[in-house]
Amino acid sequence: MDRPVVAGVDGSPPSLVAAEHAARAAVRRGRPLHLVHGYLHALGYGVPVDPYELGVPAPSADGRAMLERTAAELAARWPGLSVQVRQVAGGPAATLVEESGRAELVVVGSRGLGGFAGLLLGSVSTQVAGHARCPVLVVRPAERPVQGAAEAPVVVGVDGSEPARLAVTLAAEEAARRGAGLVLVHAEAAEQGAGETDLLGAAAAEVRGRHPGLAVEQRPVRASAPQQVLVEASGRAGLLVVGSRGRGGFAGLLLGSVSQAVVQHAHCPVLVVHQHGS
Structure with missing residues (x-):
């Protein structure tokens, strides 16, 4: 099974750094790269405020454009790298945990706030690192x-x-x-x-x-x-x-x-x- 390297991307600086690390990891492993955007709020799950308006919001054009722009930049830097993009109707952490069941590696960005509040409440990176079904690489914008x-x-x-x-x-x-x-x-x-x-x-x-x-x-x-x-x-x-x-x-x-x-x-x-x- 040709499991991909999966990166969670939402356009934020930590997620773009994660995408760069994911591209390098995919090249080293000879694997395809999948950029995934879980576009629903982690607490809202896409349920409308009005209970009579049932359904899940459609993915946005802005989100798709962000993914495609990131994919194009990575493919230009690493010729031969296969990059696919996908928006998923799910919270960021839940989406990446689900993707991990089919992935070689999941890469996620962290804002690196740390501290007791971060440990208590958790974050996308903390949740994915704790619940994934494959190895997880957690990266953040760093000095090096x-x-x-x-x-x-x-x-x-x-x-x-x-x-x-x-x-x-x-x-x-x-x-x-x-x-x-x-x-x-x-x-x-x-x-x-x-x-x-x-x-x-x-x-x-x-x-x-x-x-x-x-x-x-x-x-x-x-x-x-x-x-x-x-x-x-x-x-x-x-x-x-x-x-x-x-x-x-x-x-x-x-x-x-x-x-x-x-x-x-x-x-x-x-x-x-x-x-x-x-």
Whole structure:
């Protein structure tokens, strides 16, 4: 199945940055790019104020023009890239979660406000990262240009869990695609022994077995909060990869998790790993 790379685009600066990252990801993977605009308000679902006026609003000409303009610009920059556009009668987050069931990768922009209110209420990027059925790349307008970010290393968190092992696998593949190094980070408490530290060695050996030419760095860090370690490491990374423990839900959005906290506060794009169809 030729799964596309899907980007949510609404004409805002974060979504246009997401579209650029999505185009690069599609080219690296040899996949088509689909630009999708979920044009209904997230809370209104398109239901008219007058209950007698039933139906869903039609897509707008302005929305279509915005998508086609973005697609034309990306196709001009990457000749040979197949780009399709589509407007969907749905909220932005719900639309991208639905698209994720048929996608290789979903890319979404984030305004990067962070803070407790952002974690409590959620955002499109937070919701998609928590509920998607494929990997999700969350990007925001950043200090480092997209071109320069490709040269920085890929950083991934290691903790021995199945989600983290999958994250390491995808991080190594992404580093190999970019021609970048891979940094394996493990936050270990002061009381942990060699058994925990050996997680890094085992992960590095597995990566080198699959990617013999890949430069791999092991970075154990003494800290009690893995999300703080990963956010700090993201300041020198081109991409931060984290595993996700599942389907999210209101409790997950309310309480937060390592992946949700990193999505809110990282200084570089974040790849949240979900198995396809999970």
